[in-house]
């Protein structure tokens with residue numbers, strides 16, 4: 093068996109990362125305080141490793157803490173707990189709750205049942221079936237990982253695709269619609285996808301607290317607008333050759349006691365998240381409800397608990413920790429002395445930040461792009477809420493290549509389309525996404541008074 | 545250590561067998577192997593993971609429990625998965641033809657375990 097991690101390429105990239113960090117530290121930069129420079133070196137190491145993925149994304153998170161502990165605690169005279177704490181930040185706890193919900197929905201086939209219930213009602217018109225498939229993908233990815241939602245829906249779509257003739261363009265509409273809808277659905281809730289949580293964590297670090305429902309007030313309209321646009325686009329580009337498509341009907345079975353427990357817990361949790369502004373319970377505390385119910389009642393056992401996306405949580409923790417380092421070290425403060433953004437038109441500023449982020453994340457993971465860019469955006473922008481939200485949502489709606497997001501990669505694995513087909517649709521969706529996200533975030537934050 | 549052999553009926557030596565797949569809620573899937581010549585029990589396998597002739601669909605089933613952060617990593621795994629199964633199948637067929645393995649399956653498992661311990 094080849095030892096996958098220990099290739100000379102990976103070792104070289106790791107060495108380059110460390111050398112780059114050292115070089116950044118040693119190059120004289122006039123007027124830059126020493127801690128800021130140390131932090132910039134850490135950012136350089138993390139960037140190189142997150143771009144090349146020479147070591148797993150989450151391993152870089154551990155390295156960030158190690159480097160911060162070694163090189164920042166002394167000059168800043170702060171304890172290591174400052175860099176460890178973000179790994180158990182409230183947004184990490186919130187996300188853990190989301191993962192636990194996701195595990196339970198999948199283990200007790202409720203995601204599958206919901207999908208079939210909706211698809212049983214779409215009828216047989218191809219446009220409606222596409223709409224139904226995309227709707228389920230988007231709705232599930234609001235609460236589950238985008239990967240999990242895509243894997244479920246692509247599996248169902250394959251049963252339809254197998255009944256279509258080999259050249260029918262509608263097959264492409266289905267197989268592209270699902271991952272794209274899952275990417276889009278992820279932006280609707282704080283737990284939909286990791287960049288959202290990083291944005292919330294970074295904003296909290298700047299003293300701005302956004303509730304679950306306020307995030308959704310911004311996220312849902314953007315998701316909806318992009319969803320309809322995508323559906324229209326795919327229907328136009330890949331029209332079906334047949335008048336009807338069919339999904340084999342499945343007789344619904346009544347839910348058993350364990351399934352009801354999951355449904356009720358899910359409903360209570362979501363209700364508590366949505367009404368947080370009334371009862372004042374933080375969403376991270378509400379996230380303990382499913383965590384406690386499902387593990388306590390053994391609806392999820394030790395193995396299920398182990399399968400929770402711990403690596404994703406660690407990656408997010410590392411991102412937040414890097415954000416703390418960037419702020420505490422005075423790196424953003426120093427950048428602000430160089431770049432003055434007070435007078436810049438906020439629309440232009442948000443558009444520029446978002447466009448850069450969307451290009452960056454075409455090639456690197458959404459979560460690491462968010463982790464690298466959001467602290468800088470939050471530090472540099474005079475009013476961070478709008479650009480932070482736009483960048484966080486922007487990285488999720490950038491979906492040009494199979495490597496851009498895990499859902500894209502999964503759909504690409506079907507072998508039903510080439511990179512060019514995905515890129516052709518992806519570029520249109522991403523470009524429209526840029527416009528919709530920038531204008532949407534500006535308008536909606538203004539409408540709901542979240543602008544500061 | 546690495547080896548492969550054709551599962552054989554201990555009763556009549558037949559190699560023509562039928563797989564009976566046994567699935568129960570809450571228990572691992574079992575495969576009972578039945579001899580086609582004498583109808584006797586050949587062996588029972590307890591399944592840790594199943595891959596059909598459509599590895600992509602098996603992968604989809606697996607990914608339903610996962611959250612990925614990296615599109616790159618996810619794509620690598622998607623691409624590797626089908627190839628690994630195919631490559632292993634070919635290797636196993638070659639091994640069967642080349643080694644002429646004589647040991648019983650339980651001896652093979654025992655030997656593999658011993659070899660693993662030695663490595664530690």
Ligand SMILES: [Zn+2]
Nearest residue numbers: 553556579582
């Ligand atoms: Zn026999």
